[in-house]
Amino acid sequence: MSATSALPPAPASLPDYLESLGHGIYAVDTAFQRDHFDAAFLIVADGRAAFVDTGTRHALPRLLGALEALGLAREAVDWVIPTHVHLDHAGGVGPLMAELPSATLLVHPRGLRHMVDPSALWAGALAVYGEEEMRRSYGELVGVPESRTQASSDEQRITLGSRTLRLIDTPGHARHHHCLWDETSGGWFTGDTFGLSYREFDDPERGAWIMPTSTPVQFEPDALRGSIARMMATRPSRMYLTHYSRIGRDEADVERLAALLVAQIDEMEAIALRLRDAPDRHQALKRELLALYQRRAAEHLGGRMPPSRIAALLAMDVELNAQGLGVWLDKPAKQRQ
Template sequence: MGQTASSHTVVRIAPGLYRFDTGYLRAAHTAVYIVVDQGRAAIIDTGVPHNVEPLLEALNTLGVAYAGVDWVIPTHVHLDHAGGAGGLMQALPQAQLGVHPSGAEHLIDPSRLETGVRALYGDAFFDREYAPVTPVARNRVVSLPEQTTLYVANRALEIIYTPGHAWNHISVFDPASSTLIVGDAFGAGYPGFGEAGAPYVVPVVPPPQFSPDAYYASLEQIVALAPAQAAPAHFPLIEDVAGTAQRLAAMMAAGLRKASEAESPADLESRLLAEWALWLPAGVSDADYRAAYGKDIWLTAEGMWRWHSKQQAK
């Protein structure tokens, strides 16, 4: 497993809103968010199957009974966000699983999802990080229409559709803290790169459902909502929402230009690394940048390459 017990931390990011570091792959890589009000809770994203027990321990730390969890809400069905859903639901007797309608069947029967992820990552990685993916009972799955409002005790949570990264992607707005929990719709950040509230973030657009038009539209929707902060699944918190959206849109446009010039996914990977380094904040060395982002960029290069190839084939 790409995690250690010491990597699991729970941090309050606003009154009644907590971030749990799953430790997936490394510390400060993937987060789960927990909303708590009057002893009731909602869990937004689940991490991978190995995160279930540490996440249950986090509930104990927060004083939330397992029967006090009303909602488990994956922002989308990629397994670093929803892989733990089945195991978590087995431990939470009163919870309902809320998900985008097009993602529901993948969590009820994850066999097609597993096949696709194995093809992308390989069997060894899947077995180490994602297995076993436990199905969720159909009678506990709730498809969430856009603009649905859910409640945790008296605290409202608003469901916002934010496709682009995936068609089944949603974000969850917590008006009480003016926090938008954005999953992968608002890039991925690297702690220590940039200032608090305005970190260096990069677009994350894996295959097979990447859509540039939907991605841009989701950025505009996030800016229009004007939350006080955005809480991405892949760290850190973002307070400069409008400025970050502008940078992500510019980086996306530059990345798509590089996709049209590249000769292979590996070539595009190199081009993206060089291009997106132009947005690095002062004080970040090229070596530190490549050591951090070089581990992750292949997935976005693959997503952009496949999208561009499909456009060429039309």
């Protein structure tokens, strides 16, 4: 039986946080920050399942609820695969793995130790967000027994029932990032490598809008452009973004989104280099980045969204992107190549 013919039909009724995306793929809204901001994905084939990204610890009831809504036992989950170990993608890994007796955690080799012992991960995020925000948004981190983990490798193939998923190393947003190619759907599970695309910016005619994410501390624009090019070489017809969900109407639309993404990476790099020695550099970076995103979003939407609304929706991303560019600028010049 082919992977396509083995795909189960989606139930007629799903919880409001669970969306069928076709091809046996479901998006779980993890309720991080706001609705339709952070997605975990559940892939189902031949009665077996895999989670790609998990959201934070607070997402656990929804992740388990998704299995229940689809009639899947917890023992049916073979894989839990965070695209990288940033907490909005992997903070819920430990609690979820504790509930899934048959699952193996598949994580980038640079991130594996942080999933086994998340203390350094917590300390790093604490330095960015502060104690109050960490407790409110992320909750306690839980390690995974090393015996239940596996480090991924570039060009690794794994099976889910009769379905094959291919993993590739995708640095640029983070060095501990991999993405997954699903031939059945013709799409990539991109984590943060293919940027951010919020549904509030969708246009009925033009489709989705997209922007890069350069959050601290491992933004590398050259590597990011290379990772995007590598994904685009497969001629994908859709992308599955953690922030947020499926984008791309067809191959040409994904090409449009990739071009927009790379153009903005170029612009962000130019802004950062121009402001490298500016007084109050962080605030200057935030102003320039917000102006860039407001201009690009306005072009996409034909000016239908007020600049103040764009600023409100992107406030956290502007802050984190400015922080990430600052870290990149402070590296020795040879490390920025």
